[in-house]
Amino acid sequence: MKSKDEIDEAERQIRTVQQVVDYTVREYPVEVLVEKHLTGKLEGENEIFVPDYQRDLIWEDKRQSKFIESLLIGLPVPYLFVADVGNEDPDLEGRLEIVDGTQRIRTLARFLTGELVLEGMEKLPGLNGFRFGDMLASRQRRFGRITLRLIELTEKADEETRRDMFDRINTGPVRLNDMESRRGRMPGPFVDLVREVARQEAFKTLAPLSKAAEKRFEREELAARFFAYMDDYTTYGQTESGKVVSLFVDDYAKRMNAAMEQEGPGGPTETRLRAAWDDMLRLVSEILPNGFRKSPSAKSTPRVRFEAIAVGIALAMREDSSLPGAWDLVGHLSKPKFRELTTSDAANNRNRVTGRIEYVRDRLLGR
Structure with missing residues (x-):
């Protein structure tokens, strides 16, 4: 009562x-x-x-x-x-x-x-x-x-x-996806940064998407996940907000919005994130002939593949910029272990998420 x-x-x-x-x-x-x-x-x-x-x-x-x-x-x-x-x-x-x-x-x-x-x-x-x-x-x-x-x-x-x-x-037959909803609920400097980097021509070339996916801001979703996993992937699945990818990214976006608002334009957080994104794309263009695609003829980019490669590269570069295993990465991405970690079945299971990111990171570091 x-x-x-x-x-x-x-x-x-x-x-x-x-x-x-x-x-x-x-x-x-x-x-x-x-x-x-x-x-x-x-x-x-x-x-x-x-x-x-x-x-x-x-x-x-x-x-x-x-x-x-x-x-x-x-x-x-x-x-x-x-x-x-x-x-x-x-x-x-x-x-x-x-x-x-x-x-x-x-x-x-x-x-x-x-x-x-x-x-x-x-x-x-x-x-x-x-x-x-x-x-x-x-x-x-x-x-x-x-x-x-x-x-x-x-x-x-x-x-x-x-x-x-x-x-x-927005509960009709065509539901909002995570990024569409995020743009509406939590505007701020981090979401603006995500929108900006997602428009880069280099990104479009390396990670092709269907017209339908483009319209529904899939590029921005990929960029938002990249930043969130790059900084916090080890906590994914271990906190209340980390049990679901959308909530995990939402929580990260809120924190980054707040940090970047406090620091102002060109602050350390924005500078760090921009550099990590640009360095990651540069390396992909240098060592992966197909970019994030599975094959030269592929016309779309699977989220799980993008996450593994992009975040794995960022983490490896943070640890050792010389990347001793960089030129062997193409071969490692075709191995059964990587395919297993990037299959759609239970793709967002914590072990799968951390496993595929660390697989790319460790191959780049020659482990």
């Missing part, structure tokens, strides 16, 4: 948060919603805009077409969430940040501008191959008048509240 003080404190917390998450419900016709999103977009002045913590358009054309089909046949669709952010930046006065719904708004924009060609329609197969302009003019007008409901957070909802909501309500 809870005491009266505990109950009163719980109620106080609920009331406090409720006051922050203040909102109104609005309805906009599709054509107005798209206009508010597209007008002034190139200049960064569109009324309804996508914030930098949101993900790119990752719905494939078939999924986008399904959404359009749902609207055409009158099926209900989820609410969109937007937020008035003018209280934080005068330049954003009167504009609305999309908290949840970027895939739907972007899909509508692509359809109304004629970019999206409908495909995979099951209820309306006769529309497959159609663009918006191919429909009867009367149907175009009716589609433009379809209304969507928006929950608009007022200016009382601060950035932390919006980012928290972004993380909580």
Whole structure:
């Protein structure tokens, strides 16, 4: 049985948060919603805009077409969430940040501008191959008048509240992956550094990825894991936050954000991490003809292979920069032991994680 003080404190917390998450419900016709999103977009002045913590358009054309089909046949669709952010930046006065719904708004924009060609329609197969302009003019007008409901957070909802909501309500069929969620929940200098190094052309060349993986920030996930394992891999699986990779990396990102904020731009932590990343990529380009790929024809980079090679190299260079076994590494990466440590089955088991990292490290050191 809870005491009266505990109950009163719980109620106080609920009331406090409720006051922050203040909102109104609005309805906009599709054509107005798209206009508010597209007008002034190139200049960064569109009324309804996508914030930098949101993900790119990752719905494939078939999924986008399904959404359009749902609207055409009158099926209900989820609410969109937007937020008035003018209280934080005068330049954003009167504009609305999309908290949840970027895939739907972007899909509508692509359809109304004629970019999206409908495909995979099951209820309306006769529309497959159609663009918006191919429909009867009367149907175009009716589609433009379809209304969507928006929950608009007022200016009382601060950035932390919006980012928290972004993380909580993204529970649809296409779930946020770890890096997408991390970008939204914990912005800071470390996450910015991860974003920057992930864009390097050398990294893209050495670690090719599919277009779908690129869109979902897989490069940033690889970079974040590299830094976390390089510094703390020995604690993985031994602490509460270290039992799950996403929590392990989250914990590291929080600590690095705090350290780098305190030190300021170009501080010792940032300098150390940049150097380790650059030195690692340089060595990979010198000694591994295929980069992080399994073969010259491979078009993707497995996480476990990247982690083993990248982190193993960083740890070896930290211990002995001469790396006596560097030129033998290619042969070691083709041996059964390495393949066993980098198979997908139980790949994130603590013994597998530490085993594959130390395997590369020790081979480079000639052990």
